[in-house]
Amino acid sequence: MEELEVPQVLTIAGTDSGGGAGIQADMKTMQERHVFSTCVVVAVTAQNTLGVLDVEVMPKRIIDHQFQALAEDFDIQVSKTGMLANTAVVETVVENYQKYDLGPLVVDPVMIAKGGAKLLSEDAIDAVRTKLIPLAYLITPNLPEAEKLAEMEIKNNQDVRSAARKLRQLGAKNVLIKGGHFSDQPESRDYVLFENGKEMELTGPRFETENTHGTGDTISSVIVSELAKGAELKEALQVGKAFINAAISNGIKVGHGHGPLNHWVYQNGESK
Numbered sequence: 619m620e621e622l623e624v625p626q627v628l629t630i631a632g633t634d635s636g637g638g639a640g641i642q643a644d645m646k647t648m649q650e651r652h653v654f655s656t657c658v659v660v661a662v663t664a665q666n667t668l669g670v671l672d673v674e675v676m677p678k679r680i681i682d683h684q685f686q687a688l689a690e691d692f693d694i695q696v697s698k699t700g701m702l703a704n705t706a707v708v709e710t711v712v713e714n715y716q717k718y719d720l721g722p723l724v725v726d727p728v729m730i731a732k733g734g735a736k737l738l739s740e741d742a743i744d745a746v747r748t749k750l751i752p753l754a755y756l757i758t759p760n761l762p763e764a765e766k767l768a769e770m771e772i773k774n775n776q777d778v779r780s781a782a783r784k785l786r787q788l789g790a791k792n793v794l795i796k797g798g799h800f801s802d803q804p805e806s807r808d809y810v811l812f813e814n815g816k817e818m819e820l821t822g823p824r825f826e827t828e829n830t831h832g833t834g835d836t837i838s839s840v841i842v843s844e845l846a847k848g849a850e851l852k853e854a855l856q857v858g859k860a861f862i863n864a865a866i867s868n869g870i871k872v873g874h875g876h877g878p879l880n881h882w883v884y885q886n887g888e889s890k
């Protein structure tokens with residue numbers, strides 16, 4: 619019997635008991651994109667579409683052992699980070715990523731959940747800026763995250779460009795600034811600054827919906843998956859944007875707050 623070789627990817631993040639964001643959103647997305655997903659759980663959240671009830675950060679020992687277990691057995695092509703909770707976790711993740719061969723790293727610098735809960739302590743932003751970003755092949759902040767990391771206000775498209783340049787100066791090779799939070803605009807517009815200085819915009823319609831829980835996790839997981847399958851970054855970003863548009867606009871009704879996306883949207887006839 620011939621067995622299929624499949625790309626293997628890793629998400630290093632927190633769990634969402636509500637299933638719409640965090641590690642669950644990542645792994646659902648990766649499954650849909652036909653790559654084999656593994657994970658390092660750094661925190662557990664008691665969370666639903668209404669908010670975050672509680673958070674437990676994992677001890678260093680079990681984080682280290684998850685990395686070791688994966689490195690001893692799997693051939694990870696691309697990795698990503700999501701919720702990292704605090705400085706100690708950021709440092710542990712940096713240490714382990716440097717110790718093992720886990721492929722290019724996509725950093726989604728998750729800070730605050732849609733309901734307002736803090737997923738990264740304020741003092742850890744510095745560790746992300748100085749220790750994690752220099753390792754990033756791609757960083758994917760939303761607007762508030764880009765403001766914190768670049769230490770500047772973002773009010774218009776020119777500010778978005780300056781913030782992206784600052785993030786490149788911090789060591790990220792490529793930068794995607796997600797515009798989901800420019801909610802007063804008719805279009806959803808994301809900005810990309812590539813390694814070679816070239817720029818690109820990812821645009822699409824802005825959908826009037828509350829159901830955008832896990833959009834950031836989902837788009838970064840599509841990008842990771844496409845890169846693992848061998849796509850160029852530009853193509854991976856475009857596939858990510860198309861998937862997000864489809865997963866938001868073909869919405870599902872789950873929960874009573876910021877509902878999750880329709881991760882299996884392409885199963886009902888792909889429109890990519």
Ligand SMILES: Nc1ncnc2c1ncn2[C@@H]1O[C@H](COP(=O)(O)OP(=O)(O)OP(=O)(O)O)[C@@H](O)[C@H]1O
Pocket residue numbers: 639730731732759760761796797798799806807808822823824825826827830831832833834835836837859862863866
């Ligand atoms: N209402 C919307 N309509 C269309 N696209 C959207 C909408 N909201 C977000 N997006 C898109 O989803 C992607 C993720 O952007 P967003 O800024 O929401 O990320 P995020 O804040 O990190 O998400 P989260 O924290 O919920 O995971 C981007 O491509 C953005 O343009």
Ligand SMILES: Cc1ncc(CO)c(N)n1
Pocket residue numbers: 631632633634639640641663665700701728730731732737831832833834835
């Ligand atoms: C665990 C977790 N990671 C990321 C996000 C942001 O979408 C969230 N709400 N929860």
